[in-house]
Amino acid sequence: MTKLKVALIGAGGIATDVHIPAYRKVPEQVEIVAVADVAYDKAKTVASEYGIPAAFDNYETMLAETEADAVSVCVPNKFHKNAAIAALEAGCHVLCEKPPAMSQHEAKEMEDAATKSGKLLMYGFHYRFQSETQAAKRFIDAGELGDIYSGRVQAIRRRGIPGWGVFTNKELQGGGPLIDIGVHMLDTALFLMGYPEPAVVLGQTHQQLGTKKGVGLLGEWDYQNYTVEDMAVGMITFTNGASLVLESAFAANVEKRDTMQVSLMGNKGGADIFPLKMYQEKHDTLIDITPAYLSEINAHQTEIHAFVADCIEGNVTDRFAKQGTNIQKIIDGLYQSAESGKAVYL
């Protein structure tokens, strides 16, 4: 079997912690051929550490000189769109890190480029690959929750402002916890609900803790140059009559260090996903259902291996690209609503 030739754009944390190790787990299927980073030293160091044959200081040259079949886009959000489109136009399948982009407009451009190229554009939403999410999906698809009409999405850290990267820089990331971690739980909820069409959003953002010096459980952040929200709350309604409420924070005065949760309520059952627990009424009895066993998987790896399998098998779908545009529409709406103080009709 010919191996999938993979190149990476960006040689930072997610590339070295997740993408490269996952590709290296399937050496019979994947050969990493090149890495590009504007910080050329970083590209060279990563290339030499992982035995990647070529390092570049820009992805345009890398795409022109390397016959890659697939590209991982692992750069700050501001650069997702241009990098992903360049890779698609160079004839590569693309796995772009989350969030899809900075805005709905950008995500749509990426979706259109994928359609034009006939290549796969997938996003790094690994929570949908978790065993809990996959099991919940099987129960939901079998009708165990009935019609899901309401849900709650939480991505809340007590003191988890990232002390590395550019996660606190609005110009480079587009926002704070909403676009960075809230987006993971929102995608998980939407995935389980069948990605309904959003109708109206109401959002509010706060900047209460990030701009002040404080305890940093994820390192020390630059509080003097903190330009994103530290908490976002919102409500989303969908054209099918369902709704979601959302809370996402890098820092908040709460008990738990870290909450990543999706809760769904349907007319036949409800569920919390992390960990998976379902709630029903059967035979005049309220019952809870918990899986006795779920396989322990590395969801990041499972996601990347699913991407590899789809590339090799030529399973090109526009599903992910369309979902990317859809979720970005909700994020845009929530930020717009927070700014205007008014509900946004999508």
Ligand SMILES: NC(=O)c1ccc[n+]([C@@H]2O[C@H](COP(=O)([O-])OP(=O)(O)OC[C@H]3O[C@@H](n4cnc5c(N)ncnc54)[C@H](O)[C@@H]3O)[C@@H](O)[C@H]2O)c1
């Ligand atoms: N799936 C997840 O759970 C997860 C976790 C962390 C980060 N991410 C996403 O991954 C992306 C990168 O995050 P990170 O933590 O790796 O950041 P990072 O800052 O560690 O690395 C980003 C790298 O991109 C390089 N870069 C910047 N602009 C570039 C360009 N135009 N061309 C080439 N290289 C460029 C930087 O020099 C840096 O080395 C972000 O979009 C982030 O949201 C996803």
